[in-house]
Amino acid sequence: MLEVVTIPADVLYKKAEPVPEIDDAVVELADQMVDAMHAAKGIGLAGPQVGRSLRLFVVHLTDDEPRLFINPEIIGTSIETAKMEEGCLSIPGLYADVVRPRAVEVQAYNRRGRPFTLTAEGLLARGIQHELDHLNGVLFLDHLSQRKRDRLLKNYDPALFAEV
Numbered sequence: 001m002l003e004v005v006t007i008p009a010d011v012l013y014k015k016a017e018p019v020p021e022i023d024d025a026v027v028e029l030a031d032q033m034v035d036a037m038h039a040a041k042g043i044g045l046a047g048p049q050v051g052r053s054l055r056l057f058v059v060h061l062t063d064d065e066p067r068l069f070i071n072p073e074i075i076g077t078s079i080e081t082a083k084m085e086e087g088c089l090s091i092p093g094l095y096a097d098v099v100r101p102r103a104v105e106v107q108a109y110n111r112r113g114r115p116f117t118l119t120a121e122g123l124l125a126r127g128i129q130h131e132l133d134h135l136n137g138v139l140f141l142d143h144l145s146q147r148k149r150d151r152l153l154k155n156y157d158p159a160l161f162a163e164v
Contacts, residue, residue, distance in 0.1 A: 002036040002050040004089045007139070009051070012090055016046075016053045016135045019070050022113040026056070026070065030111060033058045034066045042089045044127040046134035049090050057131035061124060072108035072132055075117070077101035084126055086140045094152055098143045100129050 005011060019026055029052065037045040037058060046057035060066035080102040087095045103121040106128055110116055120128055130140060141149045 001039060002032045004036060004040055004045070004049055005051050006090050006092065009090070011048045011051055011053055012134070012139065013137045014048070014053060015137050016048050016055045018055050019109075022070055022109060022111070026054075027111045029054075030056060030058055030068045030070075034060065037066075037089070040089045043123070044131045045089060046131045048134050048137075055135045057134065059124065059127045059131060061127070068111050069106065069108040069128070069131070070110070070113075072106050072128070072135070074104050074106050074129070074132060076105035078103035078121075082126075084123075086126070086130060088130070088140055090134075091139065091141065091156075094141075094156060096140065096144055096148065096152060098140050100126055100143075104128055106132075 033045050033050055036050060037060060043061055044057060044059040047054040055072065056068065056070045057072070058066050058068050078101045081099050082102045083097050083099045085095050086098045102125065103119065104125045105117065105119045107115065107117050133139070141152065144152070
């Protein structure tokens, strides 16, 4: 089982590299990421969160199959925004309200190496944006004011949230 890395791991703060070729190893990594995401009770997981600096992520909401996005790019966002509480498997136990576009249009490649475009709203749109941020070395905390981020991290100890 892949382990989810937590702050302050360097890989979480670096821009991930494009996936050069979608082969069996990439598909296997994606399947392992889905397993790790489910084990951690998350709805999304990006390559850097499992120590792989690759531009891919998985998202799984309760009503559908897990979705894989390889070399994704957001090509459009709604003007309307929404505030919603976010957390992160790489920052266990920490939550904050984040404002993001309500809808996005994303282009990516699937597990067969075929390109696709998806328009997403609501929680799926938020998950896509959150995971794509990971591919750019951005954490949800980076969307907060410095004051709020400092306050949240002041007494943060990830060891308090480790599984026993």
